[in-house]
């Protein structure tokens with residue numbers, strides 16, 4: 169079974185509705201491991217050397233990576249930036265040959281929730297920029313790191329979802345994860 173590593177960056181998952189529901193849905197996917205990064209790093213600090221070594225190992229063991237988070241101030245939560253600064257800097261600038269070069273080729277998918285509506289992020293919308301435009305720093309990171317970009321999974325109006333809409337978002341996330349897995353599974357040609 170191929171491994172899907174889902175790193176969840178939510179400042180307080182105990183107070184979350186959308187990401188908590190998506191996390192529960194992701195747990196049903198065979199081979200998926202969801203890591204609550206805020207619980208792992210409650211202080212918000214990730215040490216590039218000690219923590220970085222374990223994080224790099226986990227990434228290198230994964231067949232594909234998902235970064236799940238709520239959009240905050242048109243960007244990612246601070247811990248996701250801390251993870252990039254510590255783990256990706258370590259892997260691509262300090263241990264490039266042993267780590268970064270080996271991680272290159274691992275597909276990456278973003279799973280984000282937004283409080284605002286799709287139209288607010290549409291052309292002429294209140295937010296002035298599309299989600300795709302706001303994802304540019306993450307896309308640039310993926311390009312720099314050689315991580316093939318998979319179409320993001322987005323949930324809008326995340327604070328206002330009625331129970332049926334939340335259930336639909338869960339189903340949509342499971343479909344998106346299964347699609348990610350199906351399109352990024354490299355068949356082992358040597359297997360019988």
Ligand SMILES: Cc1cc2nc3c(=O)[nH]c(=O)nc-3n(C[C@H](O)[C@H](O)[C@H](O)COP(=O)(O)O)c2cc1C
Pocket residue numbers: 178183184185186187188237238239240241242243281282283284285326327
């Ligand atoms: C500090 C903060 C900043 C936020 N900034 C945005 C934003 O820029 N755009 C947006 O659509 N929603 C924004 N939101 C709403 C969150 O995206 C929304 O509450 C979250 O996706 C809901 O998911 P949850 O139930 O898992 O917490 C913000 C929320 C907080 C707390």
